[in-house]
Amino acid sequence: MGSIASDIGSQTDYAFTVYRGTFIQSVLPDAGSKPELSRNQGALWVSAADGRIQGWDWQVTDDNGFAELMSRSGWVDIDAVEAQAQANGHASKTRVKIVTADEEQNEFFFPGFIDTHIHAPQYPNAGLFGSSTLLDWLETYTFPVESRFGSPPDPKTGHQTQTDPKETPLLAQEIYDQVISRTLSHGTTCASYYATNHVPATNALSTLCHTRGQRAFIGRACMDNPDFCVDYYRDFSADDSVHATHQTIEFIHTLDPEGKLVKPIVTPRFAPSCTRPALQSLGKLAASYSPPLHIQTHISENINELALVKELFPEADSYAAVYDKYNLLTPRTILAHAVHLSADERALIRMREAKISHCPASNSALGSGICPVRTLLDDGITVGLGTDVSGGYSPSILEAVRQACLASRLLGQSAAWQRDHPRGADGYGADGREKLSVQESLYLATRGGAAVVDMGSDLGGFDMGMLWDVQLIRLGEVKSVEKSPLDGVPGDGSANLVQAGPVGNVDLFGTETWDEKIQKWVWSGDDRNVKAVWVGGRLVHSRA
């Protein structure tokens, strides 16, 4: 890569950024078919004014072709010719910034990942869950750490009086800042965050996402049910839940009036943590905006949770029906987990066009079970991926891609799957079609996630007009084999010390097809392979 584009957020002195190199994205060839990866080489340009893709040329295969494109388009490279431009009378031409992916280093542009479910305040607990399952995990690990993000509301008024982000404890601010750094460094360009129930901290998270340039939905976690929530960390009434949520919505609408980067999302934590009045009011609150606000909650993660919901809401036909009753199942609703849904619940969710966030690392870590993603997809439900930090131990959506593949390969052997599916010829559950391929999981991580946050026409690929929310992946160069490693290795070991390379764990030996390179990236890649990340055309992360 030559030089990385400067920021779009500020006033720029050029009209386009022209990205040059290899572009790989997930595509759905046609409805009903499975996602594939498509690869193009050439040039693609993004408007500096709005950060959206304005065009491309896949015929540009070499320097001559690129020069011709520049000339034909009346473009001058601001870095290469800034000085000469005036002198040569180019001042009338259109100034562009050029960013090149290095073919020798096996660099390529890939759509940014979308994390459809992540609890920002739980990040300090990433990796800490012991052998717990959902309900004891919440009490042992989660509520204590979340409660430290602010003071509880005044029990007399029930209201939090403070809204200023700077009222947030310093460590909590630092944690939120680090969550953004980490997720960006793993290529997450858009995240749907749960915050805590503290208004100042929720506003701090919004501010930090906005300033740092990460696309985000920010939800204040609502939890007012004294029968389930702990006293040291809850809302004291349904009114308080709604009032405080409203404060965070107003804050975000002031921070980012057009919602270009940060948007509010109404967040009843999950059915057991909310009273019926709170659920009802939050459904109303979301619907009172135009367009209606996004909503996020959890559903059917763990079988003890199912039993709890049945006990708390005996009048409801199902877990999904609880949410539906209070108008919380909408086309802009993100339901996390959905491991144990019934066919009726899937039909209801499909009918309401609510979306599902699949969080495989979390489901395995907490032993929640294996979400039957193929069944959800077959039923026509939209699915994306979530890290679910810190039920999930990793802030990386690439790790979620891996775990989605792995979990799906164990699904056929689960008792639940075998109950519902005849055994296939291979002796496993069904015919193996429950397995998610790397290509499919990458689709869920990009276009799938985009659809889950109801931004399918803005994010997830390289379509015309889409926002440039993109990561530049660097796999590194192919290993050169010049001399025998059996030669010249002194017996004293002094020359044997390995200084591991800077480009992570992907090893290319020159025999790989490009599709195999992508598989190697998925299975061996990490944040070291994410060389740069842009959101809406703005560079928000880079790695030397």
Next chain:
Amino acid sequence: MGSIASDIGSQTDYAFTVYRGTFIQSVLPDAGSKPELSRNQGALWVSAADGRIQGWDWQVTDDNGFAELMSRSGWVDIDAVEAQAQANGHASKTRVKIVTADEEQNEFFFPGFIDTHIHAPQYPNAGLFGSSTLLDWLETYTFPVESRFGSPPDPKTGHQTQTDPKETPLLAQEIYDQVISRTLSHGTTCASYYATNHVPATNALSTLCHTRGQRAFIGRACMDNPDFCVDYYRDFSADDSVHATHQTIEFIHTLDPEGKLVKPIVTPRFAPSCTRPALQSLGKLAASYSPPLHIQTHISENINELALVKELFPEADSYAAVYDKYNLLTPRTILAHAVHLSADERALIRMREAKISHCPASNSALGSGICPVRTLLDDGITVGLGTDVSGGYSPSILEAVRQACLASRLLGQSAAWQRDHPRGADGYGADGREKLSVQESLYLATRGGAAVVDMGSDLGGFDMGMLWDVQLIRLGEVKSVEKSPLDGVPGDGSANLVQAGPVGNVDLFGTETWDEKIQKWVWSGDDRNVKAVWVGGRLVHSRA
């Protein structure tokens, strides 16, 4: 860490290396109890002559205490006082090298990992497996890549005439060299490798391990059954299998006569790939040495494989019985996978004291199933961890630790487990005791693996007399919170670019107990956290 010790392999001018700092290891408090982690702070010393632990002092908590230890022991630091030593009349004292783990950087010494099952020639395929399962994976991915490590034997004589490592294709040498680099960089101090059936390449792997200083068992893969093996890659007779294996054994015994670092391991690939005469002869070959040679093979990985073994060996009561008939189940036998063993097979394996290599990443990736590790342990069988590259996608045993934990958390929901175990009160299979904790998985990765390779008294911990096969782990410093991240973040984004730190993905916020730090290492750590690796006291990997 001050300076890292130079090599033991060469003649040293000091008597001990004194390691100073925090030492964490897995221990079994008493028979029948679960493994725990133990932590000591102080100093430990290793003989430069044989690389073994000679003593420790856990009372040394500060610089004064250390100075006192040095003085009391009559030691001088060769780095600090080399020049003065002569002048001050210290020449009569014992010269020692000092290596200090940096507490500020949360560094600690941890026993090296033991990879009890890895296919070195498959490394270029790491991450390439698509949606295949064992038998089609072998044909599609594995045999083609392995076949490129040398020329097939002369079909007339059946023998490979070449034994010289340098007859190995250059790319194959490079692949083997890189496997060693990668596994060392992930903290693997000892590996039980499968090579291919080519004698020169097998000898090249032995030479490279010996030169690079990685402890290794090297096995030439035997496969002479024309009904299963492909023509382009197989031994042409049982005689050829045995003859060529013998050549690699002799080569290793010449290379490392005392077997200090590299040892041969007899390797019938797995029952379906071998004829009865080959199995019989290989069992005899192993037994003909004193002590008997190690043996490694695969068992009960995939249910189609079980059916194949039944078809090929109708006379045998079980898969394990096939190996037992040919004296291949010994106390020095490593059986990889063991996912679907019957109770009778487990009893047989226990009786023969054969060992099991659990390869969870591979079992999930190939959809082989979930190995019931708890059951194996309950039955008194010795278990270690293996990466099974490239059925497993990662050369990291830390990844195997993670996957062992994750798979065990899904085990209770598998049909096989539920068939054999009543449901527990939590509604899941049994009572949740099938779950492996981080502490248990780390035990399997160190002391468990040591026992699997029959070196339980030499490797896996910090016991007196054990070999210094150790990794220095660096988690990095606790995040300091000095000013609000809400301050001083310019809106133009120019100051927002994240230059991710050098120490990987572990984030410490100062609230973690040391046990929680270990959990964070396991769940978020990678090769970036492995700062140095020693084998037998020799430094074989370091990272700036």
